[in-house]
Amino acid sequence: MPKVAITLRVNGDLHEVMVAPHRTLDEVLRDELGLIGTKVGCRTGDCGACTVLLDGKAVSSCLTLAVEAAGREILTIEGLAPGGEELHPLQRAFVEHGAVQCGYCTPGMILAARHLLDKNPTPTHEEIRRALSGNLCRCTGYAKIVDAIAAVAEKNRS
Amino acid sequence: MALPRFEYLSPGTLDEACALLAEHGADARPMAGGTDLLLRMGRTGRAPSFVVGLRRVPGLADVRFDREHGLSIGALASLATVAAHPDVIRHYPALAQAAAATATVQIRNMGTVAGNLCNASPSADTAPPLLAHGAEVLLHRREGERRLSLSRFFRGPGRNALEPGELLREIHLPPPGERTGSDYQRISQRSQVDIAAASVAARVALDEEGICRSARLALGAVAPTPLLVDEAAALLEGRPITDEQVAAAAALAVRAARPISDVRASAAWRKKVIGVLAARALRAAVEKALAQ
Ligand SMILES: Cc1cc2nc3c(=O)[nH]c(=O)nc-3n(C[C@H](O)[C@H](O)[C@H](O)COP(=O)(O)OP(=O)(O)OC[C@H]3O[C@@H](n4cnc5c(N)ncnc54)[C@H](O)[C@@H]3O)c2cc1C
Numbered sequence: 275m276p277k278v279a280i281t282l283r284v285n286g287d288l289h290e291v292m293v294a295p296h297r298t299l300d301e302v303l304r305d306e307l308g309l310i311g312t313k314v315g316c317r318t319g320d321c322g323a324c325t326v327l328l329d330g331k332a333v334s335s336c337l338t339l340a341v342e343a344a345g346r347e348i349l350t351i352e353g354l355a356p357g358g359e360e361l362h363p364l365q366r367a368f369v370e371h372g373a374v375q376c377g378y379c380t381p382g383m384i385l386a387a388r389h390l391l392d393k394n395p396t397p398t399h400e401e402i403r404r405a406l407s408g409n410l411c412r413c414t415g416y417a418k419i420v421d422a423i424a425a426v427a428e429k430n431r432s
Numbered sequence: 433m434a435l436p437r438f439e440y441l442s443p444g445t446l447d448e449a450c451a452l453l454a455e456h457g458a459d460a461r462p463m464a465g466g467t468d469l470l471l472r473m474g475r476t477g478r479a480p481s482f483v484v485g486l487r488r489v490p491g492l493a494d495v496r497f498d499r500e501h502g503l504s505i506g507a508l509a510s511l512a513t514v515a516a517h518p519d520v521i522r523h524y525p526a527l528a529q530a531a532a533a534t535a536t537v538q539i540r541n542m543g544t545v546a547g548n549l550c551n552a553s554p555s556a557d558t559a560p561p562l563l564a565h566g567a568e569v570l571l572h573r574r575e576g577e578r579r580l581s582l583s584r585f586f587r588g589p590g591r592n593a594l595e596p597g598e599l600l601r602e603i604h605l606p607p608p609g610e611r612t613g614s615d616y617q618r619i620s621q622r623s624q625v626d627i628a629a630a631s632v633a634a635r636v637a638l639d640e641e642g643i644c645r646s647a648r649l650a651l652g653a654v655a656p657t658p659l660l661v662d663e664a665a666a667l668l669e670g671r672p673i674t675d676e677q678v679a680a681a682a683a684l685a686v687r688a689a690r691p692i693s694d695v696r697a698s699a700a701w702r703k704k705v706i707g708v709l710a711a712r713a714l715r716a717a718v719e720k721a722l723a724q
């Protein structure tokens with residue numbers, strides 16, 4: 275199949291890439307653009323490790339064709355703290371609350387949390403848990419992840 | 433696993449999409465959110481030669497409601513949009529519940545209600561509430577359009593009434609009546625992320641005296657297709673919905689169910705639980721109708 279030229283807008287930067295139509299967004303982000311912050315777990319839409327925001331909405335990049343993401347706004351974990359110096363409040367809260375262990379689920383968790391807080395800046399614990407139902411973590415037992423997001427929500431409240 | 437290779441076509445109009453599908457026949461598949469289609473390609477390692485992406489066709493993502501015409505859900509309207517739509521929550525609550533209970537946040541942002549129906553899984557979450565609300569599907573091809581009652585759309589597991597070159601353009605629900613309530617109940621082995629092992633949607637409309645004007649009971653995951661229990665409607669209509677009536681209707685749901693045993697549940701368990709879910713859904717639908 276011939277490759278097609280597309281423009282991906284990732285974290286505000288434009289990238290011209292040649293992709294085969296069957297390549298998924300996670301593959302292109304990692305293999306072509308070197309943005310390896312996006313993790314890949316199941317490739318079946320179940321684990322949430324590959325979550326990115328597409329036009330502001332959390333999606334599984336493993337089930338998104340790169341050609342269908344062309345021209346849209348893509349946010350990956352690398353775009354959350356652009357300078358790489360000052361952490362995003364969610365990232366800081368994850369560190370402070372011990373919500374990161376091996377870290378494999380963390381980029382997806384943080385982007386799913388960002389999607390939630392964009393829609394609802396002050397979610398309840400129950401709303402946080404529901405919003406993370408598509409993100410699996412093998413390490414933390416989830417409690418500290420929920421605490422970290424709740425702490426950011428608490429700051430939004432005041 | 434990486435996806436098998438295919439060519440991606442991106443038509444700009446519905447007619448163009450239908451023309452491509454007609455031209456390539458079995459070598460082409462339409463794609464909405466892709467959450468079923470791409471998953472299946474990854475699992476089976478097989479892909480059609482052409483994927484016809486619908487994303488660029490304008491107007492397909494709309495959800496429109498008015499009291500006179502009812503609700504229209506375009507082919508690209510996502511599960512998340514439908515679950516959060518104020519008119520759906522208010523007038524078609526079973527559908528809002530089902531869309532919100534489908535999959536995960538990510539999959540609901542990507543997947544569509546139309547794709548859920550076209551995929552024709554017996555356990556498709558949005559099918560029972562749409563059946564209970566009397567939905568019709570508008571099927572489009574270049575030569576024109578036909579309207580089909582949703583109950584005639586499902587033909588078997590993974591099989592629907594679409595002809596080659598035909599696309600589901602819109603799902604249409606009649607206007608909500610007075611004193612009408614609906615509810616969706618589902619059960620799965622683990623969390624809500626699991627595919628439903630059994631599900632029920634109920635819709636009831638009452639008159640001023642509390643007599644049932646019309647009723648619908650629809651079942652998911654207990655037959656080769658999502659299923660309307662016509663006998664339950666006949667039993668309930670024209671009388672008040674008492675506890676005895678609810679129990680009798682639930683018994684009819686159990687009788688209508690023709691479940692199989694699979695990884696999610698045994699047939700015997702499904703038979704038993706479908707009656708429990710039917711009674712719960714009916715009672716909740718009556719409560720919502722009374723609260724209007
Ligand atoms: C992790 C995960 C969890 C899931 N959980 C659930 C769940 O709990 N409940 C549930 O019901 N489903 C679930 N699903 C299945 C899936 O997400 C839904 O069925 C979804 O609604 C499909 O919509 P889509 O737009 O992604 O469909 P697509 O994958 O784009 O299409 C599905 C099928 O319909 C055809 N099609 C799509 N649109 C049209 C159209 N307009 N006209 C004609 N044909 C069309 C396609 O060719 C394909 O065969 C899950 C999927 C995943 C990956």
Ligand code: FES
Pocket residue numbers: 313314315316317318319320321322323324325334335336337
């Ligand atoms: S890798 Fe995409 S959801 Fe698991």
Ligand code: FES
Pocket residue numbers: 373374375376377378379380410411412413414
């Ligand atoms: S921290 Fe290891 S998977 Fe979540």
